[in-house]
Amino acid sequence: MADRHILHASDVTIEYPAHSVSAAHTAVRGVTLTVAPGEIVGLVGSSGSGKSTLAQVASGQAAVRTGNDGSPRVVGGSLEVLGYEMRGLKRRKLAEFTLGVGYVAQDAGSRLTSNMTVAELVAEPLFLRDKRFDRNEAGLRAATLVDALLLPVGTMLKQPHELSSGQRQRVAVARGLILDPVLLIADEPTAGVDVSVRGAVIDVIAGLQRSRGASALIVSHDLESLRRAVDRVAVIHEGVVVGLGTMDEVFDDPRHPYVASLAAELHDHEELHADDHEVEDDEDDEFEDDRFEDDYDIEDAAAGENGIAGGVAGDGDDAR
Numbered sequence: 001m002a003d004r005h006i007l008h009a010s011d012v013t014i015e016y017p018a019h020s021v022s023a024a025h026t027a028v029r030g031v032t033l034t035v036a037p038g039e040i041v042g043l044v045g046s047s048g049s050g051k052s053t054l055a056q057v058a059s060g061q062a063a064v065r066t067g068n069d070g071s072p073r074v075v076g077g078s079l080e081v082l083g084y085e086m087r088g089l090k091r092r093k094l095a096e097f098t099l100g101v102g103y104v105a106q107d108a109g110s111r112l113t114s115n116m117t118v119a120e121l122v123a124e125p126l127f128l129r130d131k132r133f134d135r136n137e138a139g140l141r142a143a144t145l146v147d148a149l150l151l152p153v154g155t156m157l158k159q160p161h162e163l164s165s166g167q168r169q170r171v172a173v174a175r176g177l178i179l180d181p182v183l184l185i186a187d188e189p190t191a192g193v194d195v196s197v198r199g200a201v202i203d204v205i206a207g208l209q210r211s212r213g214a215s216a217l218i219v220s221h222d223l224e225s226l227r228r229a230v231d232r233v234a235v236i237h238e239g240v241v242v243g244l245g246t247m248d249e250v251f252d253d254p255r256h257p258y259v260a261s262l263a264a265e266l267h268d269h270e271e272l273h274a275d276d277h278e279v280e281d282d283e284d285d286e287f288e289d290d291r292f293e294d295d296y297d298i299e300d301a302a303a304g305e306n307g308i309a310g311g312v313a314g315d316g317d318d319a320r
């Protein structure tokens with residue numbers, strides 16, 4: 001049964017172990033959730049509800065760390081991802097497991113290596129997997145993703161400190177997608193991203209994954225964008241799933257007070273947008289400007305694109 005799912009959480013409970021003065025803390029309580037092949041699932045909930053904890057454990061990140069280092073761990077039920085049981089996942093299985101799972105952490109944009117260009121950062125996972133990966137192909141794939149994520153044309157040659165926090169987060173998303181993961185787990189992929197392109201970033205993640213028959217679990221506060229992109233949504237509140245289904249199923253007839261508050265928020269948002277088509281058009285104009293906002297003109301950009309593969313090739317050894 002479980003192996004038909006890309007992710008299958010069955011009554012899973014996840015705990016942060018006790019350390020120094022703090023007692024153990026249960027962050028996820030008896031969650032049951034599935035992600036099918038090709039399915040895009042949104043995960044929403046208030047701050048501290050357990051979304052990042054679930055994302056971290058499902059992506060194998062929690063298992064990367066060792067010993068009693070305060071990482072969350074599965075203490076009840078089961079969490080199976082790509083056929084691997086995350087409860088007690090052995091470190092020697094991790095490398096194999098993480099080949100199929102892309103993970104974009106909530107703060108991934110702020111953790112990009114500072115002295116690498118965007119071209120190198122996005123392509124790096126390809127070289128970490130296969131140090132002889134074709135460098136022109138890597139440059140092309142990185143450029144395609146950077147472009148798909150609506151980053152300005154000159155971004156490829158820039159370093160993280162030259163980008164806004166939202167642009168850095170989009171670079172992290174491109175990095176998470178470059179290995180064509182069977183499952184992408186993206187924790188707030190639009191954190192800090194300009195409101196005019198937030199929806200587009202989620203659309204790109206969902207579109208790319210869906211077009212390959214791959215899946216995604218997207219943690220986001222942006223219900224409006226999720227509505228367009230996801231097949232189903234799970235609402236988590238104080239570690240417990242309080243809503244699960246299509247957006248309509250969950251928000252049209254909410255049973256739980258927290259889901260009802262989100263439904264009201266979504267409704268207000270939609271009314272605002274329905275009343276305000278002109279403002280939306282203006283935002284589209286701004287968005288076009290954002291793509292070409294930097295000092296590069298089209299000629300420079302073309303030279304930059306030619307330089308992308310060269311940049312990766314030249315620094316390929318470092319990139320490994």
Ligand SMILES: Nc1ncnc2c1ncn2[C@@H]1O[C@H](COP(=O)(O)OP(=O)(O)OP(=O)(O)O)[C@@H](O)[C@H]1O
Pocket residue numbers: 016025026027045046047048049050051052053054070106
């Ligand atoms: N290292 C840790 N040790 C102990 N408790 C933690 C740790 N990290 C998070 N928690 C607690 O676990 C619970 C779930 O946190 P989590 O970060 O998963 O929530 P979240 O829904 O992702 O919130 P946000 O939207 O703010 O990121 C919270 O009560 C939080 O305080």
